Amino acid sequence: MQKSWTWRWIQDVTGGEWLNSATCEGEICNICTDSRKIRQGDVFLALCGERFDGNAFLTDAMEAGAAGVICSRLPQDPQVRGLRVDDTLRAYQRLGHAHRMRWPGNVMVGVTGSFGKTSVKNFIGSVFREKWGDDAVLVTAGNTNNQIGVVQNLLNLKETHKASVLELGTSLPGEIARLRELVRPSIAVLTGIGAAHLEGLGGLEGVKREKRAIFTQARWGIVPASLLHDPIIAPALPEKVVTFGAAGENADVRISILEQSFAGSMVELTLPDGTSHRFHASFAGRHMAANAAAAAATGWVLEIDP
Structure with a gap:
């Protein structure tokens, strides 16, 4: 097993809800938190903080080639695919922990x-x-x-x-x-x-x-x-x-x-x-x-x- 995940696994781990009634499929090899560094097929995870809000860059990430997003706010763009979660940092941490436990x-x-x-x-x-x-x-x-x-x-x-x-x-x-x-x-x-x-x-x-x-x-x-x-x-x-x-x-x-x-x-x-x-x-x-x-x-x- 190499470093890769399925959308179904990501949903199971994060408990996210599908955006725009569109279920995502396929294999994911990278989860990126910086929309400027998105590569074709990445998932963009929109972190939020006191001075930044990754939810503002969902469309940018999709246009850069993201396979989908993980966000905490419903996007205005109906073309954005992926999952909505309550807290993207907690979702990110759950993903990291779940991935770590693949190799006990x-x-x-x-x-x-x-x-x-x-x-x-x-x-x-x-x-x-x-x-x-x-x-x-x-x-x-x-x-x-x-x-x-x-x-x-x-x-x-x-x-x-x-x-x-x-x-x-x-x-x-x-x-x-x-x-x-x-x-x-x-x-x-x-x-x-x-x-x-x-x-x-x-x-x-x-x-x-x-x-x-x-x-x-x-x-x-x-x-x-x-x-x-x-x-x-x-x-x-x-x-x-x-x-x-x-x-x-x-x-x-x-x-x-x-x-x-x-x-x-x-x-x-x-x-x-x-x-x-x-x-x-x-x-x-x-x-x-x-x-x-x-x-x-x-x-x-x-x-x-x-």
Whole structure:
């Protein structure tokens, strides 16, 4: 099964109603939220926000070659085909989640934190690609880690993917819980807690409460050693936990920098079984060593050789 959907499947997932009494048929290979990027045969999903309304571009999308639309307002143009739903963002998220659940065997890693998310995501992606190959791993594109971007990444899942690494971001309470429900990570990685989005999340304790939601129903938790016993984080951790850190930290997996130069660093990786491995790394700095340790911990959980 490749990345494709039928109109009937889309209707079943979204609960939409057919527009203009016209039932759509055929196979869909792409769901696009930008009417300017429509390709022949795409479905245009009309997202709405405080400063934009995709419903205003339904005709434009059809004229650009869309096979149909998913909208939240009845179009004035009788030639527009597709489905009307109450909330296009929720419909989009339902589609992303339903598509993700087509492959329950996909190794799904969710990454969140106040800092280091992108670096850790990329490090884990490198570990996975080394194991399974480039075509077998899906990694969040750029910083598309919000309520829309995560769905875009989920909809890119294909039969060839054995593992996925998705970055989950937040600025308001409840967003991580919602994204976690869409993604359903079996391995949840918390990179760290810091002073980011304090106003929207109600201070540092609010940040912790928001971020800890990623661990719900996860099989494994990957967490900084400094947060293992945190009174807010600890109760949310799954039964299986691996801690990570840099030199001097009491972590299950840690990376110590032995030497540094403009060309990178000579580092030592220590694993939970006490074994250690020395190698040259392209990064420098204690914070990047900790990020790399988070990736190494994820690899260790999956029994990937360092």
